[in-house]
Amino acid sequence: MFTLISSLSKSFSYCGENALRSIRMSIKNLASLSRDEVKNLFSSIDTILTDCDGVLWLHMKILPGAPDVLNKFREMGKRVFYITNNNVITREEFCVKCDKLGFTSTKDDVLTTSYLTACYLHDIGFKKKVYVVGTSGISRELSRLGIRSFGVGPDPLISDVATLVMKDFKLDPDVGAVIVGFDEYISYPKILKAASYLNHPDCLFIATNTDERGPSFINDCVIPAHDWKLCCLIAFRSLKT
Known part of the structure; x- marks a missing residue:
């Protein structure tokens, strides 16, 4: 979903x-x-x-x-x-x-949209954890309605993908939703974890918006938003068996 x-x-x-x-x-x-x-x-x-x-x-x-x-x-x-x-x-x-x-x-x-996302999960009686690819604005709105979440903040690739997958990778079985918003700390580990959680058919996939770029007051400066992250995750989910 x-x-x-x-x-x-x-x-x-x-x-x-x-x-x-x-x-x-x-x-x-x-x-x-x-x-x-x-x-x-x-x-x-x-x-x-x-x-x-x-x-x-x-x-x-x-x-x-x-x-x-x-x-x-x-x-x-x-x-x-x-x-x-x-x-x-x-x-x-x-x-x-x-x-x-x-x-x-x-x-x-x-x-x-972070407030509306929290309200949506609260209204449907969501009781599991949320993996957030986004900012603390999302996690704090979730927390105020008693919804547990994690994932906000830096999560860099420490060594290489093989080490991440073979040694450091572990999914929380209590995650029932992935929320994707603007995230200045976006990284390969975050995309990998989000895609892996979404590989489970019952995991909710929620996006706060689909902006391709953010507003900029500096000429010639393009600020990528997070539509590209959504495209990646939507593609991964549509390919799963």
Whole structure:
């Protein structure tokens, strides 16, 4: 089983074809609307969903006018949700970042894929361990809901693959899920362990998102995300007998 926990702001898979067609037909350039049309539009909206990186900010650089717009929506009585597939930090840490950048938020306004992943496992009554190819943002959200996990942090290849497999390799029989997110410490041992756990048919395979590259504020710098790791593991799982 492969499950993708993806940002709501980037997915319209729950909309039917007719609904999507209606959305496309109703899209307008706000700058072209009259004052009354703008007033009527915002009067009809109760809830705002917004992505974050590249929409409100880029790392710690605020995009012009973003805090003023979001905070004005709150003054107007609108509910604002921050939707992000950033799995590096917890919701509380996300709120700290919002505060530093001038955005009003509480943790109940924040939906991250690490939090949603933890909620998903909790809701299905998951009782086993999780092998995490990702960051402590994932493991901490899991821990808060009583879900055991391991794998976060460096796991380098100490000598060679033969030594890893013949001497150092050992699977935990209590692992029932593999979660894959952004991992700056990705290594061959981590891919090997994740693929080996996923070789068991009952092991859940969960991805926090499928970004191919991360946002960068430095010209000519490409920041690989983790879609390539997913491709590897999906390929391994599809080839198993």
